[in-house]
Amino acid sequence: MRPLARAIPAHLEGPPLPPPRHRTLLDALDEAAASGVVLTFLDAAERETIVPWSELRLRARRFAGGLVRLGIRRGDRVALVLPTAPDFPVAFFGALLAGAVPVPLYPPLRLGRLAAYHQRTARMLTACGARLLVSDRRIRRLLGAAVAGARPALGCRTVEELASGREHGGGAQPGDLALIQFSSGTTVDPKPVALRHAHVLANLAAIATYLGPDPVGVSWLPLYHDMGLIGCLLLAAAQPGPLTLIPPEHFLARPAIWLRAIARKRATVSPAPNFAFGLSLRRVRDADLAGLDLATWRLALNGAEPIAAAVLRRFAARFAGHGFDPAALVPVYGLSEASLAVTFAPPGRPFRARSHGGREVVSVGAPVPGVAVEIRGPSGEVVATGETGRIFVRGPAVMEGYFGRPGATAEVLRDGWLDTGDLGSVEEGELYVCGRAKEIVVLRGANHAPQRFEEALAPVEGVRPGCAVAFGFLPPDGEGEELAILFERNDGGAVADLEERVRAAVVEATGIRPVAAVALAPGTLPRTTSGKLQRGEARRLWLAGALEPPAPVTPLRLAGALLHSQLAFVRARLGAGPGER
Amino acid sequence: MNEALREVRRIFAEELGWSGAVEPHHALAADLQLDSVQLLTLVVGLENRFRIALAEEDAAQVRTVADLVALVERRRREAGR
Numbered sequence: 001m002r003p004l005a006r007a008i009p010a011h012l013e014g015p016p017l018p019p020p021r022h023r024t025l026l027d028a029l030d031e032a033a034a035s036g037v038v039l040t041f042l043d044a045a046e047r048e049t050i051v052p053w054s055e056l057r058l059r060a061r062r063f064a065g066g067l068v069r070l071g072i073r074r075g076d077r078v079a080l081v082l083p084t085a086p087d088f089p090v091a092f093f094g095a096l097l098a099g100a101v102p103v104p105l106y107p108p109l110r111l112g113r114l115a116a117y118h119q120r121t122a123r124m125l126t127a128c129g130a131r132l133l134v135s136d137r138r139i140r141r142l143l144g145a146a147v148a149g150a151r152p153a154l155g156c157r158t159v160e161e162l163a164s165g166r167e168h169g170g171g172a173q174p175g176d177l178a179l180i181q182f183s184s185g186t187t188v189d190p191k192p193v194a195l196r197h198a199h200v201l202a203n204l205a206a207i208a209t210y211l212g213p214d215p216v217g218v219s220w221l222p223l224y225h226d227m228g229l230i231g232c233l234l235l236a237a238a239q240p241g242p243l244t245l246i247p248p249e250h251f252l253a254r255p256a257i258w259l260r261a262i263a264r265k266r267a268t269v270s271p272a273p274n275f276a277f278g279l280s281l282r283r284v285r286d287a288d289l290a291g292l293d294l295a296t297w298r299l300a301l302n303g304a305e306p307i308a309a310a311v312l313r314r315f316a317a318r319f320a321g322h323g324f325d326p327a328a329l330v331p332v333y334g335l336s337e338a339s340l341a342v343t344f345a346p347p348g349r350p351f352r353a354r355s356h357g358g359r360e361v362v363s364v365g366a367p368v369p370g371v372a373v374e375i376r377g378p379s380g381e382v383v384a385t386g387e388t389g390r391i392f393v394r395g396p397a398v399m400e401g402y403f404g405r406p407g408a409t410a411e412v413l414r415d416g417w418l419d420t421g422d423l424g425s426v427e428e429g430e431l432y433v434c435g436r437a438k439e440i441v442v443l444r445g446a447n448h449a450p451q452r453f454e455e456a457l458a459p460v461e462g463v464r465p466g467c468a469v470a471f472g473f474l475p476p477d478g479e480g481e482e483l484a485i486l487f488e489r490n491d492g493g494a495v496a497d498l499e500e501r502v503r504a505a506v507v508e509a510t511g512i513r514p515v516a517a518v519a520l521a522p523g524t525l526p527r528t529t530s531g532k533l534q535r536g537e538a539r540r541l542w543l544a545g546a547l548e549p550p551a552p553v554t555p556l557r558l559a560g561a562l563l564h565s566q567l568a569f570v571r572a573r574l575g576a577g578p579g580e581r
Numbered sequence: 582m583n584e585a586l587r588e589v590r591r592i593f594a595e596e597l598g599w600s601g602a603v604e605p606h607h608a609l610a611a612d613l614q615l616d617s618v619q620l621l622t623l624v625v626g627l628e629n630r631f632r633i634a635l636a637e638e639d640a641a642q643v644r645t646v647a648d649l650v651a652l653v654e655r656r657r658r659e660a661g662r
Binding site for chain 1: 595596597598599600601613619621622625626628629632
């Protein structure tokens with residue numbers, strides 16, 4: 001079968017990279033400020049706050065002055081825990097102007113699980129060696145325990161407190177660190193991805209080749225995530241072009257706000273992960289879009305999580321009546337270790353999918369300019385086109401390493417090639433991502449992608465859609481790896497015989513019977529900051545007997561956590577002396 | 582029926598896909614099994630609908646649907662809405 005195609009190695013090269021428009025992000029800020037372009041923030045009532053980049057630059061320079069006066073020195077890491085608001089770009093660029101390295105972290109959820117949040121945040125602050133944490137008044141009240149855990153030398157300050165400094169504008173070099181972002185990996189060991197100005201600008205230059213004339217952006221993506229930060233905010237500065245930002249919680253509360261903003265702003269580009277397209281299908285009503293059309297939307301970029309062809313088809317059909325062009329659905333692939341973008345499907349062409357082990361896998365296209373992708377086998381050799389292996393990436397936007405973690409860096413970077421840990425294949429010049437290498441389930445000598453089992457649960461009534469993880473494990477009395485599947489049951493659904501029905505569905509679809517099929521309460525499975533289910537973490541917790549339903553929101557727990565965090569915060573500030581790290 | 586309770590029920594049914602009953606005595610976590618993102622959807626939905634702000638501290642007073650409704654009503658009175 002296809003002997004000629006088999007002989008072609010699975011190696012793809014993107015077109016040559018056009019020279020980046022700027023040497024550093026500060027040069028981009030200067031050009032954006034001079035251009036008259038604005039950043040627009042939408043609130044829940046869709047009211048606009050319009051801020052020209054010239055004003056953001058001025059406020060950033062004053063904020064930088066405040067940082068320098070506080071004692072921030074070149075190369076210091078400044079963690080930012082801020083909502084989607086003008087303070088974010090002010091603090092981000094202000095940190096750069098002060099010669100520091102901004103480290104965006106995610107803010108706490110309203111009424112969320114504070115104790116777990118504090119632990120994760122403290123780990124990230126420690127991992128990047130943050131010397132200062134910058135927040136706003138509302139969020140600062142909730143950060144005490146995280147600050148106490150990590151003890152940044154200069155404590156926690158608000159943008160407001162620091163914004164009245166004397167204007168300060170230091171320069172930057174392309175080789176200076178521009179930001180540290182955390183990989184969407186395990187919460188137990190978050191890895192700080194260190195990116196230089198040159199990395200970010202190379203990736204922005206590559207993305208810009210897809211934008212077409214006069215791009216207009218809309219995004220609800222969080223600004224502490226690579227796709228929202230680099231792919232939207234920094235891209236808008238570097239272009240420069242108009243961008244409208246929606247706080248993610250308002251999108252979640254009312255997804256129609258996203259599509260309405262695209263229509264009203266006549267946006268041409270708006271990226272989102274697969275789930276956002278699914279959520280919109282379910283929750284946007286025709287009345288929400290009355291009199292509005294989506295015809296200007298040329299790039300509905302879909303990335304950051306596995307892409308379901310069925311969702312794309314339904315989205316295209318659902319919104320065709322509102323002028324949506326199905327060819328605007330552009331699957332993309334990337335990861336924070338490569339700044340952001342690695343491959344793009346060709347814009348303007350309907351998406352492609354192929355069957356892979358009985359599943360439909362969507363093409364994420366070809367490497368973006370300057371980037372090379374190859375598929376390697378178990379011993380590191382490049383496999384042939386059509387064969388599955390690990391996806392490796394090389395290019396000018398690939399990090400040089402995790403901040404302060406040479407061991408972790410050596411595990412993923414060799415000779416300039418980044419091991420993504422993802423599995424995929426190359427077919428007709430395009431990349432198909434089909435799973436995570438580490439999560440392969442090996443049963444009786446055969447490799448299985450866990451998705452195969454998880455998808456078998458789709459028709460089972462009472463299972464929460466898409467909320468299942470499958471993995472292999474060694475039972476204490478077993479002879480080899482067995483299959484376990486953990487899933488969340490529907491809200492209020494009956495549990496009776498659900499586990500047995502799941503076993504039956506899996507064996508019917510895959511021929512493999514899970515030894516363990518475990519129904520869990522909604523929200524129990526661990527997820528990354530961007531909402532992806534974490535199979536490895538779920539497996540670890542389950543094997544340790546530690547997989548519990550979400551901590552109940554009881555008055556005592558929250559009052560206790562809050563009191564504790566406030567006291568800890570006071571202690572952290574009083575106890576913080578110079579030089580303490 | 583109380584307007585806030587009606588809105589809570591609407592969000593459960595229309596936004597969260599909950600098909601069961603939502604009664605004042607139901608505990609948000611134990612009975613209605615809200616996860617953190619669903620809770621955020623509910624809270625932000627109420628804030629937006631009634632133009633109020635529910636601070637993190639408010640969480641300490643909220644366990645049941647009735648608690649949440651009472652909190653929303655109090656914030657509305659304070660805001661004169």
